[in-house]
Amino acid sequence: MRLTSLADYAVVVMAAAARRPDGARLSAGLIAEETGVPLPTAQKVMGRLAAAGLLVSARGAGGGFRLARAAGAISLADIIEALEGPIAMTNCIQGSIHDCALEGSCRVKPHLNIANDAVRGALQGVSLATLAEAK
Amino acid sequence: MRLTSLADYAVVVMAAAARRPDGARLSAGLIAEETGVPLPTAQKVMGRLAAAGLLVSARGAGGGFRLARAAGAISLADIIEALEGPIAMTNCIQGSIHDCALEGSCRVKPHLNIANDAVRGALQGVSLATLAEAK
DNA sequence: TGCCAATCGGAATGAAACGGTCCGATTAGC
């Protein structure tokens, strides 16, 4: 129930990016300097955010990143999933994984499903636009 | 945002314990057999649950565990915290830890605080009595 | 048109936490 530090950094990075005017050039170096996140770490985080489709990247000199969607259309859940994978409290909730020996006879799974939806809903309800607000 | 497998087992174990009549003897072996959780793992999980005050333990022959409180007074959040420590998405939310270089100038922390409370609330709203229901 | 500098992308390394197992300490019952 704890964020990995990379996901934590991703939230800070995305909030900084959202505060910039639309279409502005966002190099990893610029964001690193503005947020205080170490440059190599910012590079890795922004790379993963781009791979997940939250940022659009441009290579080469003069390249950089920009938000793929409006800040209001990106949720905290999206950012976390970009770095950590699907938000699923247990493996049995994530449809594609079936490595639990108890599955089939497990009597708590239906209830965990409800709890998981509640958690996920709480994270989806927070938009990047909100996170980027002054305070 | 994923439960460790020990916390996952803890939920299964506690649900099985709650289905037993109050005051019944609950040895780790019995619970392991009933739930399908490997015995050594059940021992470790129940030991930690006892250390956290959710179970009361009795040593020696004829010993075992019992619920420390009524099932309705134990929440999913309690069980998770017993195995994983405080529910805090980031270190800066957990009051006693201050190892984030950005702290003080961080502009997203107030918003994360709100999100964290929402997640924690969702988990506190699920009681062990609910988890123990037939389905 | 060729070179240079800036920037992203993926691989490698070291550390920390997790999961699982085993053995010793304790206690009721005979």
Place this chain on the structure above:
DNA sequence: GCTAATCGGACCGTTTCATTCCGATTGGCA
């Protein structure tokens, strides 16, 4: 007083995470 059953804590292999570094790519300029 002895035996058996049960909890409690220590140990180790494995995996994941966090961080760093170097190569691939591309626009700009002479």
